[in-house]
Amino acid sequence: MPPEEPHLPPDPTPIVGSAPDISSLTHRGPKPSHERTAAEEAGDVDWAGLAASERFKDLLRAKRRFIIPAMLISILYYFALPVLVGWFPDLMKKKIGDGANIAYLFALSQFFMAWIVAGIYVAKAGAWDRAAAALLHHRSEK
Amino acid sequence: MLSATSPAIAAVSTTNPTAIAMFVGFVAATLVITFYSARKSSGSSAYFAAGRRITGWQNGLAVAGDYMSAASFLGIAGMIALSGYDGFLYSVGFLVAYLVVLLVVAEPLRNAGKYTMADVLAYRLKPRPVRALAALSTITVSTFYMIAQMVGAGSLVKVLLPGIGYNVAVCGVGVLMIVYVVFGGMLATTWVQIVKAILLMSGSVLLSVLVMSHFHFSLSEFFHSLTNISYHDKSGAEVTKDFLTPGMKFKNPLDFISLSMALVFGTAGLPHILVRFYTVPDAKTARSSVVWAMALIGFFYIMTTFFGFGAASVLGPDFIGRNGGGNMAAPQLARALGGDVFFAFISAVAFATILAVVAGLTISASTSFAHDFFTNVIHHGKERQPGEEVRVARITAFVVGAASIGLAIALGPNANVAFLVGLAFAVAASANLPAIVFSIYWKRFNTAGAVASLIVGLVASIGIIIISPTIMTIDPPSVAASARHLIQHAPIFPLENPGIISIPLGFLAAIVGTLLSREPSAEARFDEFVVRANTGLGAEKATSE
Numbered sequence: 001m002p003p004e005e006p007h008l009p010p011d012p013t014p015i016v017g018s019a020p021d022i023s024s025l026t027h028r029g030p031k032p033s034h035e036r037t038a039a040e041e042a043g044d045v046d047w048a049g050l051a052a053s054e055r056f057k058d059l060l061r062a063k064r065r066f067i068i069p070a071m072l073i074s075i076l077y078y079f080a081l082p083v084l085v086g087w088f089p090d091l092m093k094k095k096i097g098d099g100a101n102i103a104y105l106f107a108l109s110q111f112f113m114a115w116i117v118a119g120i121y122v123a124k125a126g127a128w129d130r131a132a133a134a135l136l137h138h139r140s141e142k
Numbered sequence: 143m144l145s146a147t148s149p150a151i152a153a154v155s156t157t158n159p160t161a162i163a164m165f166v167g168f169v170a171a172t173l174v175i176t177f178y179s180a181r182k183s184s185g186s187s188a189y190f191a192a193g194r195r196i197t198g199w200q201n202g203l204a205v206a207g208d209y210m211s212a213a214s215f216l217g218i219a220g221m222i223a224l225s226g227y228d229g230f231l232y233s234v235g236f237l238v239a240y241l242v243v244l245l246v247v248a249e250p251l252r253n254a255g256k257y258t259m260a261d262v263l264a265y266r267l268k269p270r271p272v273r274a275l276a277a278l279s280t281i282t283v284s285t286f287y288m289i290a291q292m293v294g295a296g297s298l299v300k301v302l303l304p305g306i307g308y309n310v311a312v313c314g315v316g317v318l319m320i321v322y323v324v325f326g327g328m329l330a331t332t333w334v335q336i337v338k339a340i341l342l343m344s345g346s347v348l349l350s351v352l353v354m355s356h357f358h359f360s361l362s363e364f365f366h367s368l369t370n371i372s373y374h375d376k377s378g379a380e381v382t383k384d385f386l387t388p389g390m391k392f393k394n395p396l397d398f399i400s401l402s403m404a405l406v407f408g409t410a411g412l413p414h415i416l417v418r419f420y421t422v423p424d425a426k427t428a429r430s431s432v433v434w435a436m437a438l439i440g441f442f443y444i445m446t447t448f449f450g451f452g453a454a455s456v457l458g459p460d461f462i463g464r465n466g467g468g469n470m471a472a473p474q475l476a477r478a479l480g481g482d483v484f485f486a487f488i489s490a491v492a493f494a495t496i497l498a499v500v501a502g503l504t505i506s507a508s509t510s511f512a513h514d515f516f517t518n519v520i521h522h523g524k525e526r527q528p529g530e531e532v533r534v535a536r537i538t539a540f541v542v543g544a545a546s547i548g549l550a551i552a553l554g555p556n557a558n559v560a561f562l563v564g565l566a567f568a569v570a571a572s573a574n575l576p577a578i579v580f581s582i583y584w585k586r587f588n589t590a591g592a593v594a595s596l597i598v599g600l601v602a603s604i605g606i607i608i609i610s611p612t613i614m615t616i617d618p619p620s621v622a623a624s625a626r627h628l629i630q631h632a633p634i635f636p637l638e639n640p641g642i643i644s645i646p647l648g649f650l651a652a653i654v655g656t657l658l659s660r661e662p663s664a665e666a667r668f669d670e671f672v673v674r675a676n677t678g679l680g681a682e683k684a685t686s687e
Contacts, residue, residue, distance in 0.1 A: 045679065051669035059676060067245050075406070078238045082231070082402040085388040086395025093387050099365040101386050103227055108447075110234045111440045114241055118436050121245055122429065129426055132677040 055135045059128060066124050074117050081106055160483050161302055164490035168341070169318060172334045172497070176322050179330035187685050189327035189532045190257040190509050194684040196332055196421040202434020205418045207335030209236070209409070209435070210342055210442055211287075211499040212294045212469075213563045216492055218443075219475075220468025222450025224459050226368075226385035228392050229450060233443035235405025240439065242410040244432040249425040250582045250675035251416060256682050258506075259416045259574060260514045263581050266667040268589040270519050272577075275596040277514040279573050280413040282600065283566045284507035285546065287414075288500050290562040292316065292550035294469060295496040300555055301466045302473070302489045308555040315497055316547035322501040323508065323539040327532075331501045332421055338491075338498035343442060345491040349472065350445045352479040353452035368451050373459035376618075385454050397637050401564075404641030408567030411574030414506035423684035449475055500546070508538035561612035565603060568640045572648035573599025580652050582675060585668040587656050594655030599648030606640035609633065 050056055085092055085103055092103035100108075187193055196204065214236065221229030255261035260276035292312055299311035306314075322330050357364040368385040375381050383390060392398055409415060419428040453462060453471040457478055462471045473492065477485035512535035517525060525531050576595040580587040607613060611633040617626045635643075674680055 045670075045673075047670035047673050050673045050677075050679075056673065056676075060672070063676070071241070071245050074238065074241050078234075078406060079399070079402060081234065082395075082398035085227075085231070086392075086398040089388055093384075097362070099362045103388050104230070104365075104386050104447075107227075107230055107234050108444070110238055111444055114238050114436065115440060117241055118244055118433055122433055125426075125429060128676075136677055136679055 059131045063128055070117055074113060077113055078110060081110060161486035161489050164486055165493055168490055168494045175333045176326035176330040179326035182329060186531055191420040192329040192332050194421060194423050198427045198430035199434050200336055201418055201422050201431035203339040204332045204335040205415060205431060205435035206438040207339035207498055208414055208502040209439060212291055212492060212496045215495055216469045216472055218446050219450045219453060219472040222446060223453035223462050223471040224468050225391035227388045228390055233446045235402055237440045237443050239406045239409035240432060240436045247410045247578060248419050248428045248432050252419045252425045252428040253678045253681045254671060254675045257420055257513045258510045259413050263577050263592055265671050266664040267592050272589060272592050273514040274519045275593060277510045279596055279600055280510040281507045283413060283569050284503040286562040287566040288503045288546045289549050291496050291500050292546055293553055296550060297555045298492055301470060309551050312547055312550045316543050318497055319501045319504050320540055320543035323504045324536045328421060328505055331505045334498045334501055338494045341491045341494055345488050346442055346445045349476055350448035353448040356456060356479055367455040371454055385451060394636060396642060400637045400639040400642035403645050404567045404571050404639050407571035407575050407645055411570030414502045417506050425678050504539050504542050507542050508535045511538040564639055565607050568603040568644055569600055571641060572603045572644040576649045576652040585665055588659060588661035588664045590659040591652045591656030595648050595652035598651035602644040602647045603640050606635050606644055610635040610637060612638055
């Protein structure tokens with residue numbers, strides 16, 4: 001049998017709380033993480049150490065290895081459209097089959113290019129999310 | 143000109159009851175949303191960022207809703223209907239631009255910022271000059287964009303519901319947008335966008351299906367019908383053109399390049415799009431919301447093929463020119479293929495589109511003023527009383543709304559304001575994008591670079607557009623006084639869009655400004671910034687219910 005609880009006054013805290021981002025007036029003590037400002041939070045993190053860690057450098061390298069070429073290729077592919085349309089109109093006018101011309105089909109292909117690049121990015125980003133989570137986990141263990 | 147349009151307006155005026163019922167239905171739904179949003183918990187993060195609890199697909203719809211403005215739906219349809227293939231280039235650029243948002247900007251922005259675009263710039267740099275200029279640029283872009291939408295709304299309602307005058311329509315749109323933003327904040331604005339995006343997508347799908355059924359669901363029949371479209375050009379001569387051939391609007395190849403640059407680099411600097419990424423819980427959701435947005439936006443702009451080219455083929459450019467011009471091409475097409483009820487539906491969708499977009503612009507402008515300028519520039523980053531920032535934002539929203547109503551009424555229904563959207567993209571690409579990209583990726587970047595890019599980008603975009611054919615053109619005497627170009631002079635800059643000059647200038651200014659000065663404090667904080675941006679450590683969290 002647990003010892004009998006002493007008779008406490010009823011808890012005055014309202015059941016419906018106000019939004020946490022203005023509630024700093026209503027409670028003291030260390031702020032929960034979602035209330036801390038960037039400056040407050042920066043204080044307890046060894047940013048330089050994290051930035052210099054091999055795990056983080058690997059993450060950045062992996063991101064760069066994909067993002068820079070992917071961005072360059074899609075921008076080149078995209079600007080090929082105005083260049084071809086502007087300077088080679090006769091080529092672009094050619095009909096393919098009995099439907100649209102090259103200009104239209106090349107423009108249409110841009111939509112699929114954008115979707116494909118976005119799809120590959122999202123597939124890759126899953127691994128980066130895991131790497132970032134592992135990095136933060138590793139840090140909190142130390 | 144007037145005598146040619148008035149019979150069409152008279153014919154349109156018979157469709158009132160359905161159109162009015164649909165307008166009223168949409169407005170009622172949005173007011174209910176606003177009421178419920180206003181009752182939810184208050185506080186800065188709730189007001190400015192919807193508590194950061196919007197999910198990926200919801201934010202995807204909201205981003206798409208913010209982006210597919212009346213300029214897209216009505217403007218692009220009209221541009222394709224009147225200028226063929228060249229108009230479709232806008233559609234392509236509008237989607238590809240999201241790759242820059244997805245790969246370069248969205249996640250670091252979400253991880254390192256709080257409420258505005260300037261948060262990311264101010265992270266490492268001296269906050270006051272950077273925030274002051276970023277707020278100026280945000281408010282400039284939003285106001286340009288908004289006036290174009292308001293004038294469009296007024297003209298649309300004037301044609302659809304002739305009983306309601308232009309001024310009344312502009313006031314109505316303005317008052318509604320103020321109500322959404324002042325009372326409902328970001329949560330209401332987001333849900334208005336979501337409802338509108340769903341309406342717009344369904345309207346566009348229906349319209350596209352009707353166009354294809356007109357061509358017996360045969361793509362080759364559809365494309366064949368575009369190869370020989372006859373109409374009368376400006377001089378009155380009859381011409382026959384293949385609408386799939388490039389070059390009907392732009393004669394100079396550099397025009398294609400300049401437009402493409404502004405479109406593809408502008409989106410990632412549009413403040414009202416960027417603030418949407420603060421409404422989601424984390425960077426991963428920001429990413430998935432861009433992907434949702436890309437799916438919707440891409441699908442929508444592919445459909446402009448059907449209702450843009452379809453309008454050219456089914457109605458013909460002459461008919462469109464006589465019946466309200468390019469902006470009315472999509473509604474007129476709906477009327478021709480789906481009858482008066484569908485016409486009323488598409489018109490209500492267009493109206494909903496305008497209303498939602500102006501609300502999104504108002505909240506981004508007022509957030510930037512309250513958070514960047516009032517709290518951080520004037521009061522050095524401290525709220526003197528809790529809730530002051532939100533109160534200032536509400537007052538700003540009211541002022542911005544009232545000012546837009548005033549400007550739209552002063553400009554009048556025939557004002558030539560389509561260039562304002564192009565200008566907004568040019569400013570976003572030339573002033574905002576260099577500052578955002580360099581502050582995320584370049585350690586050496588400093589306050590001088592950011593200030594230089596914001597000032598040079600803003601001034602160059604506006605300056606070049608003033609001397610370009612969009613503002614500086616000698617109109618033939620037959621053009622009505624109110625629709626004339628603002629400066630009657632031969633254009634000094636030959637291209638329609640300033641991007642090809644102003645964007646490199648903005649980037650160059652950022653680089654030169656940076657290299658001319660050193661800021662050790664900015665470089666010292668780069669480690670912190672880059673860890674935050676790439677891991678989400680310390681990022682602003684969602685608030686609990």
